[in-house]
Amino acid sequence: MSVVCEIWFAFSWILDQLPKLHPINRSTDLSALRDQFDPSPTSPSDLPSVDVFVSTADPDKEPPLVTANTILSILAADYPVDKLSCYLSDDGGSLLTFEAMAEAAAFAALWVPFCRKHDIEPRNPESYFGLRRDPTKNKRRQDFVRDRRRVKREYDEFKVRVNGLPDAIRRRSDAFNAREEMKQMRRMKEAAAAGDQDVMIEVVKVKKATWMADGTHWPGTWALTAPEHGKGDHASILQVMLKPAMAEAIYGRESEQQLGIDFTEVDVRLPMLVYVSREKRPGYDHNKKAGAMNALVRASAVMSNGPFILNLDCDHYIYNAVAIREAMCFLVDHGGEDICFIQFPQRFEGIDPNDRYANNNTVFFDGNMRALDGLQVSRKKTY
Numbered sequence: 001m002s003v004v005c006e007i008w009f010a011f012s013w014i015l016d017q018l019p020k021l022h023p024i025n026r027s028t029d030l031s032a033l034r035d036q037f038d039p040s041p042t043s044p045s046d047l048p049s050v051d052v053f054v055s056t057a058d059p060d061k062e063p064p065l066v067t068a069n070t071i072l073s074i075l076a077a078d079y080p081v082d083k084l085s086c087y088l089s090d091d092g093g094s095l096l097t098f099e100a101m102a103e104a105a106a107f108a109a110l111w112v113p114f115c116r117k118h119d120i121e122p123r124n125p126e127s128y129f130g131l132r133r134d135p136t137k138n139k140r141r142q143d144f145v146r147d148r149r150r151v152k153r154e155y156d157e158f159k160v161r162v163n164g165l166p167d168a169i170r171r172r173s174d175a176f177n178a179r180e181e182m183k184q185m186r187r188m189k190e191a192a193a194a195g196d197q198d199v200m201i202e203v204v205k206v207k208k209a210t211w212m213a214d215g216t217h218w219p220g221t222w223a224l225t226a227p228e229h230g231k232g233d234h235a236s237i238l239q240v241m242l243k244p245a246m247a248e249a250i251y252g253r254e255s256e257q258q259l260g261i262d263f264t265e266v267d268v269r270l271p272m273l274v275y276v277s278r279e280k281r282p283g284y285d286h287n288k289k290a291g292a293m294n295a296l297v298r299a300s301a302v303m304s305n306g307p308f309i310l311n312l313d314c315d316h317y318i319y320n321a322v323a324i325r326e327a328m329c330f331l332v333d334h335g336g337e338d339i340c341f342i343q344f345p346q347r348f349e350g351i352d353p354n355d356r357y358a359n360n361n362t363v364f365f366d367g368n369m370r371a372l373d374g375l376q377v378s379r380k381k382t383y
């Protein structure tokens with residue numbers, strides 16, 4: 001028996017090695033893409049639209065600050081602004097995520113033009129400001145150091161605001177709930193004074209709601225779960241946080257300087273940003289991430305309807321600002337119509353430097369994928 005097993009393992013090992021004989025390295029030519037699709041920065045680009053989907057499910061396990069950084073890296077991506085839309089699916093239906101996204105949308109007005117002006121990489125502020133290398137390397141503009149210092153300070157304040165959101169929401173909700181309770185008490189006292197005996201027996205009972213800043217009930221999940229306001233039981237929510245961009249570039253005006261940063265030569269437009277929390281009801285399976293993607297496909301189809309979709313988790317981010325353009329080099333090239341999807345290699349941060357548990361998946365991303373690509377090419381050749 002063991003001999004049979006050994007022979008089988010040897011055979012499957014050989015099968016595994018065969019594709020590795022012919023790994024493929026592909027490179028992209030961004031200037032060729034530019035020449036063909038957006039030769040001039042002033043006229044509209046011919047690149048196809050891309051809808052970027054991000055999913056988050058639980059603001060406790062997936063901190064909104066991480067998701068906000070993901071969103072900022074997308075909004076700052078180097079792609080025609082009017083051809084880029086970003087959709088966030090929040091399966092937690094959480095007001096905390098919603099408000100953190102509103103903060104991110106506001107901070108993007110500073111972060112995105114700053115990235116464009118100084119060619120910042122990576123465009124995830126947490127990672128960028130955490131870099132250990134010299135930030136001034138390859139930077140020639142005189143105002144870089146001053147601009148960076150200002151943006152860093154704003155980012156720190158943004159972080160503190162996002163970290164303060166849970167408390168702010170709790171305090172606001174407590175205040176609104178207390179006010180509702182008082183109102184109810186007053187009503188009952190008035191009813192009692194008018195001689196309505198039944199009311200006296202009822203205990204003052206007001207639903208402990210979670211409140212939005214504008215004084216209305218949050219339609220999603222409440223801190224104290226109530227019917228129609230639980231994680232698996234709430235209405236759908238869709239909020240456009242940043243409007244779709246115009247086709248023409250808009251340059252910063254001197255009169256509207258943000259914190260003294262000069263954006264007069266920088267396009268200050270931002271891509272569309274949409275918050276979505278799909279409807280959930282007890283008894284209906286929500287199908288986790290796949291269900292969330294399905295809801296985003298439907299929402300995006302009526303809003304931007306991009307022919308291409310880029311899918312990220314809330315703990316991913318775009319490391320390289322031209323990544324979407326690089327994908328387009330394959331998708332709009334000759335034969336692109338035969339490509340179903342492009343998988344970007346994932347690189348990980350925050351795992352142990354020796355990678356004892358192989359979390360980097362280097363064998364998969366740098367070995368197997370290139371090898372299987374090679375298998376594809378040679379198969380095409382033989383047919």
Ligand SMILES: O=c1ccn([C@@H]2O[C@H](COP(=O)(O)OP(=O)(O)O[C@H]3O[C@H](CO)[C@@H](O)[C@H](O)[C@H]3O)[C@@H](O)[C@H]2O)c(=O)[nH]1
Pocket residue numbers: 055056057058062089091287288289292312313314315
């Ligand atoms: O009900 C759910 C559950 C999860 N998610 C999201 O799905 C993503 C992935 O979920 P996670 O539990 O973090 O899985 P991971 O193992 O970290 O992710 C890997 O494995 C997943 C399942 O194979 C793939 O979908 C991911 O792209 C891949 O990065 C996250 O953004 C979640 O927020 C939802 O949107 N709704």
Ligand SMILES: [Mn+2]
Pocket residue numbers: 313315
């Ligand atoms: Mn994950």
